[in-house]
Amino acid sequence: MSTIFEKLREDHEVQRELMNSIASTSGDESVRREQMKLLKEELTEHAAAEERHFYSKLMAHDNSQDKARHSVAEHKDIDDLVEELETIDMSSPQWLQKFKDLKHLVEHHLEEEEQEVFQVAGKELTDNQKEVLAEKYDNDMERRRSA
Numbered sequence: 001m002s003t004i005f006e007k008l009r010e011d012h013e014v015q016r017e018l019m020n021s022i023a024s025t026s027g028d029e030s031v032r033r034e035q036m037k038l039l040k041e042e043l044t045e046h047a048a049a050e051e052r053h054f055y056s057k058l059m060a061h062d063n064s065q066d067k068a069r070h071s072v073a074e075h076k077d078i079d080d081l082v083e084e085l086e087t088i089d090m091s092s093p094q095w096l097q098k099f100k101d102l103k104h105l106v107e108h109h110l111e112e113e114e115q116e117v118f119q120v121a122g123k124e125l126t127d128n129q130k131e132v133l134a135e136k137y138d139n140d141m142e143r144r145r146s147a
Helices: 004-023 030-058 062-085 093-124 127-146
Strands: none
Touching: 004 030, 004 093, 004 127, 030 062, 030 093, 030 127, 062 093
16 A cells, blocks of 8 residues: 555656656747646646645644645745746746746755655654555545546
């Protein structure tokens, strides 16, 4: 049985791969547009499911509440940057700089979750909770991706 940490890491890898792939594109290519659309969906759906099935549980514990709030705030910052990117011409230098900002922020966020939040959460959640949350998260992500 998978844990919530394994499921979240799997999706983090998808995000990292998409960002690296986008970083290797140039101009207003159709592949860049398509991959940005996928990245936006992936970031949005992941954040929503993660907040519902992971962070909501961590908010209930004093020891993990601050980390959970910080991560949820970073989700908002990421959303704001994605929205800003959508208003900039993809072939402009400004777009590339803003995308680098987004990539840096997302990578920082994922690293912080995996290195800090998961450790705190590991102490607060029971083994059973980790498995149940993984199943709920996974089901939610499947539903979101097929919608």
